[in-house]
Amino acid sequence: MSKKAIIYVNQFFGQLGGEDTAGVGPSIHEGLIGPAMAYNAQLKDCDVTHTIICGDNYMGSNPEDAVAQILGFLENLEFDIFIAGPAFNAGRYGVACGTICKAVKDRFGVPVITSMNQENPGMEMFRKDIIIMKGGNIASKMRKDLAAVVKVANKMLAGEQVGPAAEEGYFPTGRRHQVFIEEDATTRFMRMLHARIAGEEFVSELIVPKLDRVPIAAPVKDLKQAKVALLTTGGIVPVDNPDRIQSASATRWGKYDITGMERLESGVFKTIHAGFDPAAANADPNVIMPIDVLRAMEKEGVFGSLHQYFYSTVGTGTTEKEASRMAKEILPLLQADNVDACIMVST
Secondary structure (H helix, E strand, O other): OOEEEEEEEOOOOOOOOOHHHOOOOOEEEEOOOOHHHHHHHHOOOEEEEEEEEOOHHHHHHOHHHHHHHHHHHHOOOOOOEEEEOOOOOOHHHHHHHHHHHHHHHHHHOOOEEEEEOOOOHHHHHHOOOOEEEEOOOOHHHHHHHHHHHHHHHHHHHHOOOOOOHHHHOEOOOOOOOOOOOOOOHHHHHHHHHHHHHOOOOOOOOOOOOOOOOOOOOOOOOOHHHOEEEEEEOEOEEEOOOOOOOOOOOOOOOEEEEOOOOOOOOEOOEEEOOOOOOOHHHHHOHHHOOOHHHHHHHHHHOOOOEEEEEEEEOEOOOOOHHHHHHHHHHHHHHHHHOOOOEEEEOOO
């Protein structure tokens, strides 16, 4: 009996449109749409029965509702594997693929798999929960990425053991499996040491993470003359969230004018941060973004002036790479406005 697969794609690959349809909610369709056709052709003894489509913005802004709807679609369906993407380096799409794959795995216990680029924030968020194949950065890599997904998916469908990440081409999940090898630790160590001395390639058994060391900035020469800007990862935004910053795993930031404001008013500003109870911050946004206190200090002459804009994003789940990119985008704006110092306020 042929097995069954269900495919998840976003609005673009679901042929609904681009950014103009990124806010559409989940829908399920019998048959093959977009990448589902290629999956159906390449999966062995398995038919793709349904395609699920959801807009990236909808999933990012309403993850609990989107997941609940999709799990509801699947509740009475028979399927043996759930495949999402490939998502390439599309951040919202990658987070969506990871979110729904993890949810389906947890609820139904079936194999799940997706693909994304190493720069995609969804990779770091979900690589320990699901198998994420190493993919390209743009959609032109679709054929190669899809083939890599199918190769491992066929093993899952056949009940075969999926091999180590380095062999199969997925991102390490952080799990170790006991295997028996002929070489003992001393022999392996000496072989790697000889290779290193000889300038030959070798693969260490201990992965040492590379940390981005940022030098401490020089002190402000004259604080009483300094222009100070406020930045936050606490998700403080105008109530309509005009920049559509995600509540977690952010890939966007906002710049907001506070000219003439003595404080941030509830109902005008709020937090969209998904990592803490928003009640206190929504009642008084100044507990996260202390405009009221900085205005008082400005009047007291503690520092020269408060910059007319503050910058905001969300820190929870946001990868170091995305945070670094956003910082590089914000920095020139601060420099152009002759800002002397920044305060990254506590969340």
